[in-house]
Amino acid sequence: MMPTLQAVIGLEIHVQLSCATKMFCSCPNRPGDEPNRNTCPICLWLPGNLPRFSAEALEKATLACLALNCRIQKESAFDQKVYYYPDLPKGYQLSQFHRPLARNGWLDIVQEDETLQRIRIQKIHMEEDVARLVHEKEGKTTVSLVDFNRAGTPLVEIVTEPDLRTPADAMEFLRTLRMQLRYSQCSTCSMEQGTMRVDANVSVRPSGSNVLNAKVEIKNMNSIRHVGDAVAHEIRRQESLAMSKEPIVTHTRLWDPEARITSPMREKFEGPCVPDPSVPPIVISEKWLREMIRNMPEMPGLKAERYMNRHGLTREEALQMSAERNVSCYFESALDHQAPPRLAAQWIAAQLPPLLKDREETLENTPLDPQRFAGLLLMLEREEINANAAREVLRKLCESTASPAEIVVQCGCRQVSEADELEALVDRVILENASAVENFRQGASKALGFLMGRAMQASGGKANPRLLKELMTSKLKGDGQ
Amino acid sequence: MHSEIFAHVNQATCAAENHGRLFGKRVGVQSLFCVRGWPCTGGSKALEGFHPLEDATVIQRLKTEGAVLAGSTRSSELGLGIAGDGAAKAVSQGLVHAALMMDTLGEARVAAVKAGLFGFKPSWGRVSRFGLMGLAPSMECCGMLASNLDDIARMLETVAHIDERDPSMAADKPTGTSPALTRAGVFKELQDLLEPQERSAFSQAVSRLEQAGLTIREAQYKDLSLFAAVHQVIAAVEASSSCGKFDGVRFGHRASGGKNWNEMYLQTRRESFGPLMKAFLFQGAYFQFEDYAAFEQACRIRTRLVQGLAKLLENLDVLVLPALHAKREPASPRDIEELYRAFSLTLPASVAGLPAIALPGMVRCDGRDLGLQLVGSWGTDQGMLALAQRLTTLTQGAP
Numbered sequence: 001m002m003p004t005l006q007a008v009i010g011l012e013i014h015v016q017l018s019c020a021t022k023m024f025c026s027c028p029n030r031p032g033d034e035p036n037r038n039t040c041p042i043c044l045w046l047p048g049n050l051p052r053f054s055a056e057a058l059e060k061a062t063l064a065c066l067a068l069n070c071r072i073q074k075e076s077a078f079d080q081k082v083y084y085y086p087d088l089p090k091g092y093q094l095s096q097f098h099r100p101l102a103r104n105g106w107l108d109i110v111q112e113d114e115t116l117q118r119i120r121i122q123k124i125h126m127e128e129d130v131a132r133l134v135h136e137k138e139g140k141t142t143v144s145l146v147d148f149n150r151a152g153t154p155l156v157e158i159v160t161e162p163d164l165r166t167p168a169d170a171m172e173f174l175r176t177l178r179m180q181l182r183y184s185q186c187s188t189c190s191m192e193q194g195t196m197r198v199d200a201n202v203s204v205r206p207s208g209s210n211v212l213n214a215k216v217e218i219k220n221m222n223s224i225r226h227v228g229d230a231v232a233h234e235i236r237r238q239e240s241l242a243m244s245k246e247p248i249v250t251h252t253r254l255w256d257p258e259a260r261i262t263s264p265m266r267e268k269f270e271g272p273c274v275p276d277p278s279v280p281p282i283v284i285s286e287k288w289l290r291e292m293i294r295n296m297p298e299m300p301g302l303k304a305e306r307y308m309n310r311h312g313l314t315r316e317e318a319l320q321m322s323a324e325r326n327v328s329c330y331f332e333s334a335l336d337h338q339a340p341p342r343l344a345a346q347w348i349a350a351q352l353p354p355l356l357k358d359r360e361e362t363l364e365n366t367p368l369d370p371q372r373f374a375g376l377l378l379m380l381e382r383e384e385i386n387a388n389a390a391r392e393v394l395r396k397l398c399e400s401t402a403s404p405a406e407i408v409v410q411c412g413c414r415q416v417s418e419a420d421e422l423e424a425l426v427d428r429v430i431l432e433n434a435s436a437v438e439n440f441r442q443g444a445s446k447a448l449g450f451l452m453g454r455a456m457q458a459s460g461g462k463a464n465p466r467l468l469k470e471l472m473t474s475k476l477k478g479d480g481q
Numbered sequence: 482m483h484s485e486i487f488a489h490v491n492q493a494t495c496a497a498e499n500h501g502r503l504f505g506k507r508v509g510v511q512s513l514f515c516v517r518g519w520p521c522t523g524g525s526k527a528l529e530g531f532h533p534l535e536d537a538t539v540i541q542r543l544k545t546e547g548a549v550l551a552g553s554t555r556s557s558e559l560g561l562g563i564a565g566d567g568a569a570k571a572v573s574q575g576l577v578h579a580a581l582m583m584d585t586l587g588e589a590r591v592a593a594v595k596a597g598l599f600g601f602k603p604s605w606g607r608v609s610r611f612g613l614m615g616l617a618p619s620m621e622c623c624g625m626l627a628s629n630l631d632d633i634a635r636m637l638e639t640v641a642h643i644d645e646r647d648p649s650m651a652a653d654k655p656t657g658t659s660p661a662l663t664r665a666g667v668f669k670e671l672q673d674l675l676e677p678q679e680r681s682a683f684s685q686a687v688s689r690l691e692q693a694g695l696t697i698r699e700a701q702y703k704d705l706s707l708f709a710a711v712h713q714v715i716a717a718v719e720a721s722s723s724c725g726k727f728d729g730v731r732f733g734h735r736a737s738g739g740k741n742w743n744e745m746y747l748q749t750r751r752e753s754f755g756p757l758m759k760a761f762l763f764q765g766a767y768f769q770f771e772d773y774a775a776f777e778q779a780c781r782i783r784t785r786l787v788q789g790l791a792k793l794l795e796n797l798d799v800l801v802l803p804a805l806h807a808k809r810e811p812a813s814p815r816d817i818e819e820l821y822r823a824f825s826l827t828l829p830a831s832v833a834g835l836p837a838i839a840l841p842g843m844v845r846c847d848g849r850d851l852g853l854q855l856v857g858s859w860g861t862d863q864g865m866l867a868l869a870q871r872l873t874t875l876t877q878g879a880p
């Protein structure tokens with residue numbers, strides 16, 4: 001009988017760094033501009049030019065390494081990855097093959113059964129991107145056009161150990177990686193926009209075995225979901241090969257997102273890597289590295305812990321507030337202005353997104369600043385307004401620069417909590433709805449809701465619901481005695 | 482006029498406006514140096530019609546210091562060897578006072594001696610390589626030729642400046658005025674590299690150096706014979722990479738008739754390079770693709786050679802050896818083997834990145850000038866020129 005098979009998955013992730021310039025020249029790092037706008041003699045690689053390694057690329061690459069818990073190497077260097085193709089007009093790509101910037105990193109992922117698994121990262125190296133080829137028809141002949149905007153833009157390549165076992169884990173790893181990298185602000189990490197590209201290496205083996213069998217590389221996935229689908233497809237393909245005792249050979253396959261299958265692609269010629277004599281080795285001083293570490297933002301994992309321990313958030317709330325840097329910034333800023341933590345977390349998670357979406361704003365550019373937002377939540381917490389009114393005031397806060405207190409006065413929605421005012425209100429409602437009162441006394445609890453609704457209506461929605469309910473209940477019961 | 486010497490003659494050689502260090506000096510630059518507006522063909526069809534957009538940094542420096550750029554001198558293909566080179570002729574015929582010439586295997590030193598001139602190769606990393614048609618980046622330097630050492634010293638002062646456009650330059654500045662250099666070493670193993678007549682001519686020259694006041698010591702260095710192989714493997718690999726950009730797409734000669742891009746590349750490169758360059762590139766590609774371990778070993782040995790020479794030079798100021806062989810013609814090698822055999826005496830300084838100067842008229846063998854070559858510690862360029870000046874004065878009378 002065939003033993004059950006286990007998949008072994010490793011990922012290679014190319015991430016475009018959010019730098020102002022390319023890696024070895026001062027051209028803008030904007031590959032999407034009109035073709036061949038962002039070029040110069042260096043990135044066109046005209047004779048006589050020498051690469052000048054960008055300090056910003058090193059900073060952003062280091063952020064990526066630190067965000068993925070890697071050990072930064074004191075000395076790293078660029079090699080020439082030699083191959084001849086029209087997207088690489090100098091005949092080699094500058095890439096850190098022999099001496100990468102960082103090694104031995106890791107990321108913890110939450111598996112489907114909610115247990116944590118540590119995925120090891122083998123290395124992270126810097127490299128320049130190549131030009132983009134566009135194939136077009138001119139009449140009946142195919143022409144190949146080269147757009148050099150992307151040539152020389154800064155990348156890091158992240159290589160994991162083959163520690164992943166399921167498509168779901170691979171997807172979770174990528175989501176965690178993306179969160180970490182976005183947090184450190186080294187990249188936008190968008191697979192859809194091509195600032196993050198993922199290749200997956202997949203092999204299968206009998207469960208419990210330690211051997212690494214021939215692996216198949218899959219490319220061309222445009223979203224994290226596609227990675228999961230493509231890996232799942234490849235595992236099934238290899239399992240059925242193994243069932244029918246057919247050999248699995250190392251090769252590369254392309255994912256077709258329409259047909260949802262992979263198909264073999266022509267092997268790209270793998271050339272040698274020789275040390276580059278013109279870019280000096282990158283030497284990292286301890287002082288510089290300490291400074292980089294000091295400037296690293298608190299990462300989401302630690303942040304979530306802190307939100308739970310210090311601010312009493314639930315795990316879910318803490319994860320929501322920590323997963324994205326702009327959200328946590330807004331949240332912390334609101335806390336700095338004395339917003340009640342849990343209320344702030346709930347409102348940032350539930351109330352702000354639809355409002356901002358309506359107004360086509362983001363947390364960074366909305367006129368609703370954290371200070372006024374915090375002021376509103378404070379009024380809500382102190383029961384100066386009720387939740388309905390607070391939602392109304394929130395909307396108005398976006399449209400003016402007035403303080404929450406001023407808006408509450410303007411729209412007259414201050415909550416009525418004064419006992420005699422509420423008492424008069426309750427008395428009137430009881431008088432006017434004799435039959436409902438009678439129903440309540442007969443034991444129809446629904447009648448309480450009806451009477452509460454009437455009272456709230458009479459207050460213009462401003463009555464403090466908690467006090468109102470207390471008062472109503474005691475009056476109804478008291479009258480019965 | 483002088484078309485066998487100049488690839489391009491500057492028609493606008495009016496007197497320079499800058500009264501600098503090189504005011505009024507006519508300088509020729511090999512066609513491997515980018516000069517804005519001039520063709521820069523580097524002796525190769527691969528650079529046919531190529532006009533650089535900018536001056537090389539050294540060209541800028543020359544202009545700033547008031548030099549008159551006479552034109553670009555003809556070059557061997559991409560500066561490999563001295564076949565067809567016009568730089569030395571331009572100086573020896575008095576067309577220019579001085580010339581800039583790439584020194585990769587020792588071309589500037591050897592061409593100078595053959596023409597009865599002084600040839601100097603600075604320490605690697607002291608002169609910017611920005612704007613130079615690189616072939617073997619870790620071996621090549623901007624060399625200089627002149628009929629007197631004063632012009633060489635002026636040229637060196639002009640071009641030896643840190644340039645942010647060449648990040649491979651050494652950041653540490655060499656110490657300015659060093660104490661007079663007096664201790665010279667002669668490799669014991671040199672006898673294995675020289676013919677008997679060359680040996681006797683060289684030892685006569687060494688005796689004259691001793692009479693002129695130098696302390697001569699024998700230097701043991703069993704690795705001396707390894708420099709040639711190490712240079713050849715590494716330079717060929719670097720050349721193979723450097724020449725990847727000659728694809729006929731953006732500049733230079735482009736073959737017609739290819740059915741697709743790959744055929745166009747192949748045909749273009751077939752038509753662009755001469756036989757010697759092709760052989761060199763084949764060798765480089767061989768080590769890149771087929772025997773990377775040999776290349777790695779060459780790199781390891783190079784590190785050992787560099788350290789070995791540095792150690793020898795801890796107790797010596799200069800190493801002395803001839804610049805060329807009596808019977809090996811450097812200007813017309815039939816293949817790479819012959820080329821390297823002709824340059825075997827200049828390769829150590831290139832491999833180790835050390836400053837070296839070749840002095841004419843001091844080692845004569847069978848009517849041929851072998852040149853006296855001094856190789857110093859890294860960064861002692863100025864001190865070496867001073868020593869060369871002293872020796873020239875003492876052994877040949879007043880200049």
Ligand SMILES: [Zn+2]
Nearest residue numbers: 025027040043
């Ligand atoms: Zn550029």
